[in-house]
Amino acid sequence: xxxxxxxxxxxxxxxxxxxxxxxxxxxxxxxxxxxxxxxxxxxxxxxxxxxxxxxxxxxxxxxxxxxxxxxxxxxxxxxxxxxxxxxxxxxxxxxxxxxxxxxxxxxxxxxxxxxxxxxxxxxxxxxxxxxxxxxxxxxxxxxxxxxxxxxxxxxxxxxxxxxxxxxxxxxxxxxxxxxxxxxxxxxxxxxxxxxxxxxxxxxxxxxxxxxxxxxxxxxxxxxxxxxxxx
Ligand SMILES: Cc1cc2nc3c(=O)[nH]c(=O)nc-3n(C[C@H](O)[C@H](O)[C@H](O)COP(=O)(O)OP(=O)(O)OC[C@H]3O[C@@H](n4cnc5c(N)ncnc54)[C@H](O)[C@@H]3O)c2cc1C
Numbered sequence: 001x002x003x004x005x006x007x008x009x010x011x012x013x014x015x016x017x018x019x020x021x022x023x024x025x026x027x028x029x030x031x032x033x034x035x036x037x038x039x040x041x042x043x044x045x046x047x048x049x050x051x052x053x054x055x056x057x058x059x060x061x062x063x064x065x066x067x068x069x070x071x072x073x074x075x076x077x078x079x080x081x082x083x084x085x086x087x088x089x090x091x092x093x094x095x096x097x098x099x100x101x102x103x104x105x106x107x108x109x110x111x112x113x114x115x116x117x118x119x120x121x122x123x124x125x126x127x128x129x130x131x132x133x134x135x136x137x138x139x140x141x142x143x144x145x146x147x148x149x150x151x152x153x154x155x156x157x158x159x160x161x162x163x164x165x166x167x168x169x170x171x172x173x174x175x176x177x178x179x180x181x182x183x184x185x186x187x188x189x190x191x192x193x194x195x196x197x198x199x200x201x202x203x204x205x206x207x208x209x210x211x212x213x214x215x216x217x218x219x220x221x222x223x224x225x226x227x228x229x230x
Contacts, residue, residue, distance in 0.1 A: 004108060005161035015103075015162040018057075024103045024162060025054040027214055028083035029131060029189070033061065033069060035077045052081070053123070053130035059107065059155045060114070060123045070151045074113045079155065081107045089185040090168070093175040099165060101184065107160035111153040117144075123152045134208035189214040 007014040015021065034047040048069050053060045059081065063070050073079050088101040114120045124147065125136035169182045194209050196202075 002159045005106060005159050007161060007163055013163045013165055015164050021105055021160060021162045022054060024085055024105045025083055027085055032082045034080045035069065035072055037068065037072060051127060051131060053126040055126050057157045059157055060127055060152060061111065062124065062127055062150055062152045065151045070153060073111045073153055076110060078108065078110055081155065086187050088187055091182050092169045093171045093178040093180045093182050097171055101165050103164045105160060105162045107155065107157050109155055109159050111155040114152040114154050117147060120147055120152050124150065132208060132212060138206065
């Protein structure tokens with residue numbers, strides 16, 4: 001934590017527990033990574049969506065060596081990374097009191113390049129497994145040329161904050177007799193049936209595919225034990 005990551009607005013919604021921060025990062029799929037781009041004469045902010053992975057108290061980012069964002073970040077440009085989970089729409093009896101339930105994390109700092117081969121391979125596997133848990137063990141190892149041709153950055157999670165809204169409708173007392181429907185519309189990641197490519201058509205769908213989910217216990221409306229998908 002730091003002055004820069006101390007919540008000023010609604011500080012009661014701050015979550016200081018590191019495990020809770022890690023849980024949000026582990027559940028999220030996309031990070032929005034911001035930095036100041038451009039040259040000295042024409043600096044401008046840019047925010048780019050990226051995949052990421054957490055390992056302990058660090059976050060990994062990766063991409064093509066040509067990526068402007070990765071090139072600037074590895075040269076020392078500070079980054080600000082945001083991950084947001086939307087949990088519900090909050091419908092109140094006035095427009096002003098409509099809201100969203102969410103958990104979000106903002107992390108700031110300077111990323112450095114991961115150059116050591118084994119560490120880089122581990123980080124790349126972590127990136128695969130973040131998105132599809134258990135996947136890296138089911139696919140071939142990365143070729144050296146693939147590892148060399150990918151930039152991996154590591155960002156310490158030393159300076160980060162979490163904010164969460166988890167309560168129900170907060171209506172003005174005068175509005176409570178209003179007939180408008182009020183309550184929550186819960187939101188989650190919707191998961192469809194896996195669609196095999198031509199080479200996998202007819203093959204048994206492995207568990208890490210059939211039971212892919214995001215969030216604790218979420219099967220996103222699918223039956224808990226789909227038939228024939230063990
Ligand atoms: C869900 C998701 C996950 C992604 N994961 C990764 C990842 O892990 N690693 C990775 O390298 N890239 C990832 N990308 C692509 C990434 O968003 C960038 O397009 C890419 O990294 C190139 O970045 P750059 O800074 O070199 O972009 P540049 O091409 O240099 O950006 C120039 C301009 O192009 C526009 N632009 C760039 N990217 C986007 C975009 N995604 N959407 C709209 N406009 C854009 C912006 O206006 C930007 O200022 C992901 C994209 C999405 C949507």
